[in-house]
Amino acid sequence: MIKVTIDDVEIEVAPGTTILNAARQVGGEIVPPAMCYYSKLPGTGGKCRTCLVEVAAGSSADPRPMPKLVASCSTAVMDGMIVKNKTSDRVQTNRGGVVEFLLVNHPLDCPICDQAGECHLQDLGYEHGSAKTRYREERRTFNPIDIGNKIKLHMNRCILCYRCVAVANQLTDKRVHGVLHRGEHAEISTYIENAIDNDFSGNMIDVCPVGALTDKTFRFKSRVWFLKPYEAECNCEKCSGKAVVWMFGNEIFRVTARKDKYGEVESLEDKTAWICNDCRFDKKDPTKWNLIGPRKIDRHSVISQGKYATKNDNNPKLLQ
Amino acid sequence: MARKLLIEHAEVPEIASYDIYRMHGGYASVEKALKTMSPEEVVEEVKKSGLRGRGGAGFPTGMKWSFLAKPEGVERHLVCNADESEPGTFKDRYLMEKLPHLLIEGMITSSYALGARRSYIYIRGEFMYVLRILEKAIAEAYANGMLGKNILGSGYDLDLVVTPGGGAYICGEETALLESLEGKRGNPRMKPPFPAVKGLWGNPTVVNNVESIAAVVPIVNEGGEAYAKIGIERSTGTKLISASGNLVRPGVYEIELGLSVEEFIYGDDYCRGIANGKQLKACIPGGSSVPILPHYLVTKTAAGTDRLMTYESLADGGFASGSMLGSGGFIVFDEDQCIVKNTWNFARFYAHESCGQCSPCREGTGWMEKVLYRLEHGQGTLEDISLLEEINKKIEGNTICPLGDAAAWPVAAAIRHFREEFEWHVKAPQEAQKRNFGLISAPIEA
Amino acid sequence: MKVDHPQAVNEAPIEFSAQTMTEIQRVMGLFPEGKKKSAILSILHLVQDEFGWVSVGAMNKVALLLNIQPIEVYEVATFYTMFHLDPVGKNVLEVCRTGPCQLVGSDDLIAYIEEKLDIKVGETTKDGLFTLKTVECLGACGYGPMLMCKYQFYERLTKEKVNEMLDAMREASKS
Numbered sequence: 001m002i003k004v005t006i007d008d009v010e011i012e013v014a015p016g017t018t019i020l021n022a023a024r025q026v027g028g029e030i031v032p033p034a035m036c037y038y039s040k041l042p043g044t045g046g047k048c049r050t051c052l053v054e055v056a057a058g059s060s061a062d063p064r065p066m067p068k069l070v071a072s073c074s075t076a077v078m079d080g081m082i083v084k085n086k087t088s089d090r091v092q093t094n095r096g097g098v099v100e101f102l103l104v105n106h107p108l109d110c111p112i113c114d115q116a117g118e119c120h121l122q123d124l125g126y127e128h129g130s131a132k133t134r135y136r137e138e139r140r141t142f143n144p145i146d147i148g149n150k151i152k153l154h155m156n157r158c159i160l161c162y163r164c165v166a167v168a169n170q171l172t173d174k175r176v177h178g179v180l181h182r183g184e185h186a187e188i189s190t191y192i193e194n195a196i197d198n199d200f201s202g203n204m205i206d207v208c209p210v211g212a213l214t215d216k217t218f219r220f221k222s223r224v225w226f227l228k229p230y231e232a233e234c235n236c237e238k239c240s241g242k243a244v245v246w247m248f249g250n251e252i253f254r255v256t257a258r259k260d261k262y263g264e265v266e267s268l269e270d271k272t273a274w275i276c277n278d279c280r281f282d283k284k285d286p287t288k289w290n291l292i293g294p295r296k297i298d299r300h301s302v303i304s305q306g307k308y309a310t311k312n313d314n315n316p317k318l319l320q
Numbered sequence: 321m322a323r324k325l326l327i328e329h330a331e332v333p334e335i336a337s338y339d340i341y342r343m344h345g346g347y348a349s350v351e352k353a354l355k356t357m358s359p360e361e362v363v364e365e366v367k368k369s370g371l372r373g374r375g376g377a378g379f380p381t382g383m384k385w386s387f388l389a390k391p392e393g394v395e396r397h398l399v400c401n402a403d404e405s406e407p408g409t410f411k412d413r414y415l416m417e418k419l420p421h422l423l424i425e426g427m428i429t430s431s432y433a434l435g436a437r438r439s440y441i442y443i444r445g446e447f448m449y450v451l452r453i454l455e456k457a458i459a460e461a462y463a464n465g466m467l468g469k470n471i472l473g474s475g476y477d478l479d480l481v482v483t484p485g486g487g488a489y490i491c492g493e494e495t496a497l498l499e500s501l502e503g504k505r506g507n508p509r510m511k512p513p514f515p516a517v518k519g520l521w522g523n524p525t526v527v528n529n530v531e532s533i534a535a536v537v538p539i540v541n542e543g544g545e546a547y548a549k550i551g552i553e554r555s556t557g558t559k560l561i562s563a564s565g566n567l568v569r570p571g572v573y574e575i576e577l578g579l580s581v582e583e584f585i586y587g588d589d590y591c592r593g594i595a596n597g598k599q600l601k602a603c604i605p606g607g608s609s610v611p612i613l614p615h616y617l618v619t620k621t622a623a624g625t626d627r628l629m630t631y632e633s634l635a636d637g638g639f640a641s642g643s644m645l646g647s648g649g650f651i652v653f654d655e656d657q658c659i660v661k662n663t664w665n666f667a668r669f670y671a672h673e674s675c676g677q678c679s680p681c682r683e684g685t686g687w688m689e690k691v692l693y694r695l696e697h698g699q700g701t702l703e704d705i706s707l708l709e710e711i712n713k714k715i716e717g718n719t720i721c722p723l724g725d726a727a728a729w730p731v732a733a734a735i736r737h738f739r740e741e742f743e744w745h746v747k748a749p750q751e752a753q754k755r756n757f758g759l760i761s762a763p764i765e766a
Numbered sequence: 767m768k769v770d771h772p773q774a775v776n777e778a779p780i781e782f783s784a785q786t787m788t789e790i791q792r793v794m795g796l797f798p799e800g801k802k803k804s805a806i807l808s809i810l811h812l813v814q815d816e817f818g819w820v821s822v823g824a825m826n827k828v829a830l831l832l833n834i835q836p837i838e839v840y841e842v843a844t845f846y847t848m849f850h851l852d853p854v855g856k857n858v859l860e861v862c863r864t865g866p867c868q869l870v871g872s873d874d875l876i877a878y879i880e881e882k883l884d885i886k887v888g889e890t891t892k893d894g895l896f897t898l899k900t901v902e903c904l905g906a907c908g909y910g911p912m913l914m915c916k917y918q919f920y921e922r923l924t925k926e927k928v929n930e931m932l933d934a935m936r937e938a939s940k941s
């Protein structure tokens with residue numbers, strides 16, 4: 001085990017652990033935000049730059065500070081390393097810069113975005129963004145493309161985390177979408193008219209940190225914070241069948257995988273509990289699911305404000 | 321007249337053919353290295369020579385070679401970076417077109433030193449006609465036993481392949497180049513791991529610029545120490561300089577490092593001064609990614625000493641009043657040039673060439689380009705100028721690869737030295753459309 | 767800023783000429799077994815040499831030859847700016863617009879060609895003979911202003927040289 005100090009908290013972690021994962025082992029405030037890294041998808045990370053931290057000392061062997069901020073998601077800890085995240089003004093300023101970059105071309109259409117309430121970019125903007133924009137230019141827009149009847153792609157909102165490409169590479173047998181073109185013209189696309197339709201392609205929706213990929217079977221049906229999430233189980237031949245069903249009264253509005261406080265699909269019995277498209281899109285009948293109990297949402301988002309504990313919950317009509 | 325170690329024979333008729341090249345002493349370094357030296361000895365000579373990478377970063381080549389991981393049973397590679405796409409740089413093309421065998425000779429000697437048995441030249445796709453020249457030369461080298469199995473009876477085997485890019489500046493960045501060479505998009509890789517540990521197809525790899533590899537030939541022939549005697553301090557040997565812009569005689573020159581900038585711009589053997597009898601306004605001495613210098617900092621440093629063509633002297637004064645030797649792309653501006661327009665032009669270049677992977681570069685380069693476009697077209701504000709400086713600071717150092725820095729630095733330097741001209745574009749937009757700002761005078765020290 | 771990349775229609779893989787196929791076999795042969803994808807840029811150049819541009823059907827064929835998914839070809843082809851993904855004229859004039867060339871008059875060169883051919887950058891002449899594009903630095907900065915056509919460099923261009931060049935290209939296209 002090797003020792004690393006993050007924001008004055010000392011911990012021991014296994015060699016090869018990244019700074020971000022070391023911080024996650026402690027939890028709380030010292031964990032840098034991650035928009036592109038996804039621990040369940042090898043090869044992700046390094047791109048968004050929101051997880052930048054300061055390395056005040058490289059290691060006990062070489063205690064020099066690192067000149068540049070480093071991406072905590074893809075930098076391995078060294079014995080005696082001292083990392084600053086919350087305690088570094090430099091990190092806070094530059095992270096603010098990264099958030100500004102992620103927002104300059106973002107449509108800011110949260111009022112009509114299904115991801116609102118569980119959007120990582122919203123959280124990030126809330127925490128690090130500024131109330132005003134300095135961007136006077138025309139925002140970038142892409143012409144909409146159709147990727148099938150299950151998943152809606154809203155490229156204008158995409159931050160190019162590449163997570164959905166990793167899902168297609170790692171969970172499906174045939175990738176039909178990817179990142180095309182380059183620079184500020186880079187986009188997620190199929191290039192040709194093609195549906196992204198594969199048993200596990202729906203997981204792209206769960207890994208998308210923003211509202212670029214959303215569930216067409218749930219589109220505009222409800223705000224997520226009006227729904228009550230339940231842990232649920234079903235017998236499924238294709239996947240674990242362990243999911244969260246989002247209910248309004250007795251109706252299932254949408255089905256997602258079970259996600260942890262970092263927005264990542266949980267591991268159950270040592271395997272990432274991805275769910276299949278049948279469970280996600282086609283099992284909206286509550287009798288097909290065994291409801292285990294309310295799902296606690298561990299994120300500091302409006303969904304966890306406990307809306308479903310109010311009296312509206314028992315009286316859905318009130319909301320209509 | 322200065323010594324030429326690389327392009328001495330460049331204009332000899334048919335020097336691109338094996339026989340003529342051989343007649344002028346070609347392939348001597350291969351004979352010497354393979355017959356009389358161990359690979360380690362070759363590395364040692366390169367270390368002694370003090371050769372620093374000619375691709376832009378100036379990293380000592382011998383040291384880079386000694387970092388190459390050598391795990392048992394794993395193939396290693398030498399990859400030649402012939403992507404040459406840094407604006408202002410066109411020396412590698414000259415060298416390869418005129419002296420293809422010099423590069424091939426360098427590749428053989430260097431590959432031998434590194435224990436690489438499969439080496440690659442990655443050349444930008446636009447240089448397809450140069451690729452054909454290299455292919456022909458490689459075929460000749462095979463036919464003459466300089467490539468292939470058991471070269472010169474030494475037991476050393478080497479295969480050499482030249483392959484094209486497809487139009488992407490970023491593929492000059494070594495890890496993007498490796499991605500591209502693997503047939504993928506040119507997205508730079510996260511480092512570590514460095515190519516010396518995990519490079520092409522995951523194998524330990526050294527990536528070197530064309531000129532660095534060619535310089536190994538005279539180093540092996542004459543010895544590292546002799547090479548190190550040319551030049552000054554840590555700038556040893558000769559360097560190819562690509563001179564462009566408003567010069568009487570732009571072109572590729574081989575200089576001994578340590579030549580004065582004054583001599584290079586105005587000397588009879590070199591560029592012969594500013595074209596059309598005009599005055600020097602500014603100079604970017606090392607390719608578009610390095611800071612621009614106003615005329616009063618070109619031939620003299622801020623301290624008043626002569627500015628020399630060396631890594632150290634061009635950097636003298638740091639970012640406040642210095643620049644960098646970079647890739648040796650020496651771009652000269654006459655008094656009629658508009659700095660705002662040029663800054664916008666280069667900003668557009670970087671926005672166009674960003675791979676788009678990381679957010680500060682993808683969004684920041686595009687943003688800067690748009691702000692600079694407005695400034696140049698008379699629609700800017702004074703806040704835009706400070707905004708540019710802000711965007712700059714948020715890109716610099718925060719990206720995956722140095723393209724972000726390369727995009728940020730020139731803008732910062734242009735504003736630093738030519739703020740008046742930027743402000744003039746805001747205050748007198750109409751006038752700025754019609755005439756040029758002209759020369760600025762050196763700030764007077766209080 | 768509008769990014770306009772409509773989805774293309776899928777097409778069946780097309781056939782390449784025997785000569786192109788021989789060349790493709792050769793460039794694939796340059797790379798070790800299992801690493802044939804490295805030849806993709808060479809192959810795309812060969813395809814473009816044969817057809818003048820790179821169509822969906824051509825990319826689908828490349829995917830078959832390399833035994834990879836078509837999307838992997840699209841990803842690569844759209845990253846590199848040399849590949850024309852839409853039909854172009856017989857002669858694509860790619861004028862360098864970057865700093866060093868601009869210092870020595872690339873703006874005027876572009877304007878002159880626009881006027882001569884009566885097209886704007888990005889357009890093709892009605893007779894299908896010329897397409898005008900601007901590109902970034904081509905590594906010929908000391909010999910600007912310049913342009914590239916069919917991998918050939920035309921350097922230190924003046925109005926007279928442009929006229930001669932265009933005439934020669936028209937002549938060559940007749941045969």
Ligand SMILES: Cc1cc2nc3c(=O)[nH]c(=O)nc-3n(C[C@H](O)[C@H](O)[C@H](O)COP(=O)(O)O)c2cc1C
Pocket residue numbers: 372373374375376377378379381384401402403404405406489490491492493494495527528529530532533721722723726
């Ligand atoms: C954006 C970018 C573009 C580059 N372009 C080139 C290039 O065209 N040619 C080159 O030799 N090096 C280029 N480099 C530098 C290479 O990454 C690498 O440092 C170099 O090839 C190493 O060779 P050397 O040590 O012999 O200089 C570039 C670097 C960056 C960041």
Ligand code: SF4
Pocket residue numbers: 490507508673674675676677678679681682719720721722723724
């Ligand atoms: S800095 Fe720019 S070019 Fe380099 S990896 Fe990031 S987006 Fe790509």
Ligand code: FES
Pocket residue numbers: 033034035036037045046047048049050051052071072073074
């Ligand atoms: S999470 Fe580390 S760079 Fe995106």
Ligand code: FES
Pocket residue numbers: 407408409862863864865866867868902903904905906907908910912
């Ligand atoms: S700037 Fe035109 S060739 Fe380099």
